[in-house]
Amino acid sequence: MSQAKLEPKDEEDTTVRIRERYQYGTDVKINDTTYKKLVELAKEVLEKTRYIIEK
Numbered sequence: 186m187s188q189a190k191l192e193p194k195d196e197e198d199t200t201v202r203i204r205e206r207y208q209y210g211t212d213v214k215i216n217d218t219t220y221k222k223l224v225e226l227a228k229e230v231l232e233k234t235r236y237i238i239e240k
Contacts, residue, residue, distance in 0.1 A: 205213055215223075
């Protein structure tokens with residue numbers, strides 16, 4: 186039985202890559218630094234949104 190991996194290998198297809206190829210016929214690639222910045226920004230937005238909703 187294979188184990189689930191948190192980070193895909195470069196040569197493996199991720200669900201996002203498969204969907205984008207199917208839907209748009211393209212692949213989107215960003216470097217790790219940009220990806221990490223976007224994740225942190227998303228977390229910040231969610232945290233602020235949660236605060237506003239709970240007010």
